[in-house]
Amino acid sequence: MALSSQLKMESYHNNVSINFLSLLSCFVFMTLSMQLGAVAGAQGVNMSILIPPMCRKHDMKHKINSAILTVMNDKSYSLPNHKAVWIMMQSEQCYECDLIPVARANSSCDIRVDTRWKTRLEIRLETDSGLAPATNKCSEAHLSRHFSEGGEYSIYIESVQDEDIICNFVSMTNPPDANIPIYVAIGILIFLAILWNVGKYLYKRGYIHRFICFWSTESMMADLGSPTNINPVDDGNPSSESIAPP
16 A cells, blocks of 8 residues: 555656646747747848748637737739738737737738737838838837727738838727726616615605605505495585474
């Protein structure tokens, strides 16, 4: 029994160590990939070798705390030294982090963006020598914004010169305010607070007691009913039969 328990404990510790090493390896690999992508993008290296594209060309469904961004690349833009455009993105949740390439768009691309924080966004042109610097209309200062939950947005990329592109940002839908349930809950709480204060005031002034007594009396009278056998002498109108003849 002692030997069996010792073997089980050793097996358990080995499994824990293997799982920990696996998680640590995944974390190191993801961190190195992000850093290599950021450095390569800054130095103009072809990042299609380092980071796989995450572009989707089919309809995406809305999810909580997210919006859909569609990047439309001008199909007529077919100069031989220009291949595609790279979408660089980063959330402001990551403070002062470098932009990360998330997709490579040849024609159109759908991307899901987080709506909990502002999204830093930039589009760069891919050439044979690497990534060209972002133009004014496609720069981070021009495209970055805080997207609304459930919204649909589009960026139309047009070519104007040999080494220049223009990015036109368009809001396709006007989503409802995501804080509406919070507003409704606050309104209900305010209504209940007002109702409670009004009830206390009416109770202190005796209005509630009078109201209850009034309806109690009315209910009791309705249960007893109205009198039907009335003596003619009592009602002050004696009939002719009750008067003695002279």
